[in-house]
Amino acid sequence: MSNLTDDEAQILARIRAGDGEAFGQLVHRHQQMVFAVALRMVGDFHDAEDVAQDVFVRASRAIGAFRQEAKLSTWLVAITMNLCRNRRRWWSRHRRVIAASLDEPAGPNAEPLGDTVSDPSPSPAQSAQASERQRVVQGALQQLEPGAREMVVLRDLHGYTYEEIARMVRCPVGTVKSRLSRARMQMRALLHSETVSE
């Protein structure tokens, strides 16, 4: 049974037939979501961009094996989580400390990441507030251990169901439930301590 919309099914068929333009459409449709997940997981703009590109490179190679049992977006996010884990393992072997820095100019226009918001016309106060919120949340996320971070990012930031999360991270639904519960408690404690210290 296919979980794809008609439009997605059509794009998929065209990609499998070698249609490069269809692949471009796929990228444009899903790059925001893939990039956002990657950014929350790795905490660095350029790393997230690199991961997101790798997601689509891998997807293009594995598109023939995609069985359409899950939504296309779910499949892409699962690839994203895998690549984030691989990257984390690679960096831990090479002893790099991943530090989230929303204050450093890292975006394409050399703006601090905290200022890169999707709201087209925020007031200065709102922008500042949003930046600060981004900084605090991202900082707290990076302090969570990776398994807990996955839960918060997928459930609380991107709204995936327990079942979808279980499929993406390849664990039982019960494990998702307990991990998410613990992750939220830790997140609450981190955000509370950040608020208190300000």
Next chain:
Amino acid sequence: MTSCSAYRAWLSPYVDGRLEAAQRLHLETHLTGCSGCHEALASLQQMLATLRALETPAAPDLLPGIRRKLAAAPWWRVVIERVTAPWPQSLPWHGLAMATTALLVIMVARNSMVDRSFQAEKAGRLQHDDRGLLQDRSSVGVAPSAGFGSGGARANASRPSDDLGKAFRSDTPGSGEFPASSPSLLEGERVGVGGAPMLERTLEREAGLEGELGHLAGADAEVKPSQTIQGNTAVLELRWVVPDPTATATRIVEWIHAHEGLVVATTPTRLSIRLPHAMLPVFLQQWAPGGSVLPAVVEPTASWITLSLDLVSSQP
């Protein structure tokens, strides 16, 4: 009675609507009367609201970078992608893979058939002689010597257990050679010549020898009258019945180590022991059930003895 910490563990699935009905009722009842848990719930809901309202940073245009990475793929990856690509892109590559696989299968089958026909031919040449020993009729055409009796003492013509032979086989140069004048050689046996595979000689016991071998003073001894020669090492298979095989094996191992022999326990009660020839009487006097000493039945030219010792329990 459920504690507040247990109730607070339910708050996360509760806000997601994933709590079981009975637990939900229980929690809601508790929340009405516990301000601490009520505050914890409110705090959790506020945090979730903050997270869900978080703006998502705008993604850069990923397509140029993706195309660059796809174009930079190494040749082997291109091949893999072509082979695993969906039909019909992969057709020529699948054809190539199938042809290669078919060729390999044919080669393996052919080699297997050649090997089988060789084995069959060899089996056809090998026949049992009057004493039940295998002889290669393609090279041996002489009947066994009449000097050897058969009786009930049938020497074990087969190689001892592989681990034994391989572990303790002598690799002394020229050990495969035996003097042609040795009276123990069966006529027609081939003698290895420098570098040739090790020759196994089978010694036949003279009439009555089985009695000596098999009958030791002491009620529980049992010796399998089996011996082969490999190079300058005699290989002797023994089977002793003892009250406690495992404990006996352990003590024997300790004794062997103390006397600079070599021992390998293939099982807790089966030992493979290598000793200098001169130590054999001492070993047997120390350990053989009943304390008896075997007569010098071992080939005198052997400088080493390999014992395959099997200890069995006398307990029912």
